Amino acid sequence: xxxxxxxxxxxxxxxxxxxxxxxxxxxxxxxxxxQVVLDREHAIAKAxxxxxxxDRAIIALRRRKYQQGLLLKTDGQLExxxxxxxxxxxxxxxxxxxxxxxxxxxxxKEIHREMNVESVEKLLxxxxxAREYQREIGEMLSNNLTLDEEDAVQxxxxxxxxxxxxxxxxxxxxxxxxxxxGGAVSSSARVTRCPxxxxxxxxxxxxxxxxx
Amino acid sequence: MHRRGVGxxxxxxxxQSQRSFAELSSALSQxxxxxxxxxxxxxxxxxxxxxxxxxxxxxxxxxxxxAFQQMCSSIGVDPLAGPRKGGWWAELLGLGxxxxxxxxxxxxxxxxxxxxxxxxxxxxxxxxxxxxxxxVSEGAITEDDIVRSVKTLQPLGxxxxxxxxxxxKMVRSVMKQLDEDQTVILSIAxxxxxxxxxxxxxxxxxxxxxxxxxxxxxxxxxxxxxWLDEQDERSGRAYWIPSAMQWDL
Amino acid sequence: MALSTQTITTGFLLPSIHSAPPFFTQQPNPSTQSxxxxxxxxxxxxxxxxxxxxxxxxxxxxTGGSDWGEILRNERINRKVLPSHLSSILEAMVAKNxxxxxxxxxxxxxxLYWRLPEEWADVLHEWAxxxxxxxxxxxxxxxxxxPIESPLSNIPVPLLRKAIAILVKSGxxxxxxxxxxxxxxxxxxxx
Numbered sequence: 001x002x003x004x005x006x007x008x009x010x011x012x013x014x015x016x017x018x019x020x021x022x023x024x025x026x027x028x029x030x031x032x033x034x035q036v037v038l039d040r041e042h043a044i045a046k047a048x049x050x051x052x053x054x055d056r057a058i059i060a061l062r063r064r065k066y067q068q069g070l071l072l073k074t075d076g077q078l079e080x081x082x083x084x085x086x087x088x089x090x091x092x093x094x095x096x097x098x099x100x101x102x103x104x105x106x107x108x109k110e111i112h113r114e115m116n117v118e119s120v121e122k123l124l125x126x127x128x129x130a131r132e133y134q135r136e137i138g139e140m141l142s143n144n145l146t147l148d149e150e151d152a153v154q155x156x157x158x159x160x161x162x163x164x165x166x167x168x169x170x171x172x173x174x175x176x177x178x179x180x181x182g183g184a185v186s187s188s189a190r191v192t193r194c195p196x197x198x199x200x201x202x203x204x205x206x207x208x209x210x211x212x
Numbered sequence: 213m214h215r216r217g218v219g220x221x222x223x224x225x226x227x228q229s230q231r232s233f234a235e236l237s238s239a240l241s242q243x244x245x246x247x248x249x250x251x252x253x254x255x256x257x258x259x260x261x262x263x264x265x266x267x268x269x270x271x272x273x274x275x276x277x278x279a280f281q282q283m284c285s286s287i288g289v290d291p292l293a294g295p296r297k298g299g300w301w302a303e304l305l306g307l308g309x310x311x312x313x314x315x316x317x318x319x320x321x322x323x324x325x326x327x328x329x330x331x332x333x334x335x336x337x338x339x340x341x342x343x344x345x346x347x348v349s350e351g352a353i354t355e356d357d358i359v360r361s362v363k364t365l366q367p368l369g370x371x372x373x374x375x376x377x378x379x380x381k382m383v384r385s386v387m388k389q390l391d392e393d394q395t396v397i398l399s400i401a402x403x404x405x406x407x408x409x410x411x412x413x414x415x416x417x418x419x420x421x422x423x424x425x426x427x428x429x430x431x432x433x434x435x436x437x438x439w440l441d442e443q444d445e446r447s448g449r450a451y452w453i454p455s456a457m458q459w460d461l
Numbered sequence: 462m463a464l465s466t467q468t469i470t471t472g473f474l475l476p477s478i479h480s481a482p483p484f485f486t487q488q489p490n491p492s493t494q495s496x497x498x499x500x501x502x503x504x505x506x507x508x509x510x511x512x513x514x515x516x517x518x519x520x521x522x523x524t525g526g527s528d529w530g531e532i533l534r535n536e537r538i539n540r541k542v543l544p545s546h547l548s549s550i551l552e553a554m555v556a557k558n559x560x561x562x563x564x565x566x567x568x569x570x571x572x573l574y575w576r577l578p579e580e581w582a583d584v585l586h587e588w589a590x591x592x593x594x595x596x597x598x599x600x601x602x603x604x605x606x607x608p609i610e611s612p613l614s615n616i617p618v619p620l621l622r623k624a625i626a627i628l629v630k631s632g633x634x635x636x637x638x639x640x641x642x643x644x645x646x647x648x649x650x651x652x
Binding site: 014015018022023029089 | 596597598599600602603606632635637639641642644646648
């Protein structure tokens with residue numbers, strides 16, 4: 001049973017069981033004794049017959065019969081006792097099983113208390129909400145844009161295109177200035193091919209050199 | 213013509229010839245010595261070779277061992293005598309241990325049987341038990357081997373000695389000195405398979421009853437050399453000498 | 462005369478010394494006697510273990526055909542141990558703690574310890590464990606006369622009591638007494 005308790009207490013039941021078992025032992029020993037007597041009477045009867053003393057043999061056999069009756073009776077008693085002992089021992093096992101079941105039940109109850117219906121519903125609700133939220137984020141990220149947003153994107157595109165057109169115009173103007181000032185034509189030709197942002201700047205530096 | 217020289221020159225010449233004779237002789241003897249050395253070396257190597265190739269035979273075959281022993285002793289060496297006495301022979305041949313090993317086994321048997329035989333064991337019994345201990349068949353160890361081994365045990369000072377009682381060799385492993393009467397009793401015990409009674413000593417040796425009783429009781433009480441049997445059918449009091457009885461270990 | 466070992470009817474191998482006539486006489490030389498006694502003690506214990514005998518009585522030298530006949534007598538050489546001799550052997554055994562006078566306060570009969578009470582205690586607990594009888598109340602009769610023969614069958618109650626006392630001390634058993642007798646309950650020792 002328990003792993004940690006030291007010697008278990010001796011209960012009245014224990015004593016009762018011991019008492020019963022001791023009675024049973026006594027019966028068993030008594031049976032052994034009778035068996036010996038039976039064998040002896042048998043031998044005596046045999047001996048008498050071999051010496052021709054029929055009467056005596058019959059007496060021995062009668063005695064034997066009587067003892068045999070006793071043996072049968074004790075058999076019944078012994079059976080009763082043994083049944084009783086096993087019933088009690090089995091009941092003890094049942095008790096301990098019951099005890100185990102009870103304990104298990106307690107634990108189960110404790111667990112159930114932790115999970116009443118409301119808190120479970122709430123928990124489930126919360127879980128659904130959280131899942132919903134998660135889904136939204138997912139959808140957002142997976143490019144479902146609103147109409148307004150689409151418009152904004154389109155506007156941004158137009159703006160960019162406008163910017164680019166504007167820069168081209170300013171580039172076309174610059175080389176013209178250089179020739180007017182008598183600078184190297186070849187280099188300015190190269191400059192035109194430069195990206196839009198840097199071209200005007202280069203043009204100005206060159207201009208500065210020539211002016212010295 | 214005075215060929216025969218006299219005077220100083222002749223003397224010189226004579227001396228010279230003498231010297232050259234001496235030289236010759238020393239050269240000769242040198243070559244002889246060399247030759248001998250060579251032979252000795254050869255002998256050594258062949259002996260070593262012989263011993264190594266026949267080591268098992270030397271260890272296990274008593275007649276072969278005896279022949280080998282004879283051969284070696286004729287040239288003044290004893291390769292079986294043990295590492296110290298055998299010197300380099302023993303080392304070279306690796307046979308010195310054999311005798312010591314046997315010695316240890318003799319001690320083993322003597323000590324383990326001392327309780328019941330009082331430290332006196334018959335030679336054949338000892339050989340039988342040593343053979344059993346070595347796991348070799350009887351006859352693989354001879355009396356000669358035992359005698360030799362017991363001799364190597366003498367420096368131990370434990371009193372190992374071979375005594376002869378009534379024509380039977382016995383090995384004694386205790387310091388006790390046997391007196392003459394005891395020797396007689398032992399020899400009778402050997403004839404009788406261990407059992408001795410007073411009457412035997414009186415009738416066969418002409419002892420008085422007192423002498424016989426005193427000698428036997430001494431062996432029994434003082435020396436512990438025999439056991440008493442008070443249920444002897446014929447004399448009622450017999451003495452049994454364990455060393456004269458044959459025991460299965 | 463060759464003294465050899467001998468296998469007897471019960472399958473026991475008698476040592477060669479058992480065929481030596483003087484072995485059956487008490488030796489007057491003390492050192493010889495102690496050797497002889499030692500041999501006797503060993504012989505008695507090994508024979509007792511072989512035949513599961515628990516009790517040796519001085520009378521066993523006298524009663525022919527007793528359990529001890531094969532040992533205390535040697536018909537082949539017509540020798541037997543005399544009561545006074547056996548009595549001194551019993552004394553030596555008690556002194557060596559390989560036997561105990563039982564009942565106490567007499568010197569005619571001993572309980573043989575071919576297993577020491579401590580060893581019996583272990584055997585007992587092991588038997589209870591292997592037969593599933595832990596935590597059950599058992600009578601002594603349950604142990605000494607089990608339906609299936611066990612190493613403890615026929616163990617004398619005094620010896621059983623000693624073994625149980627050892628188990629109680631080490632927390633492996635509990636003895637229960639009622640007006641009518643005693644019982645015992647075994648369990649796995651608490652740690």
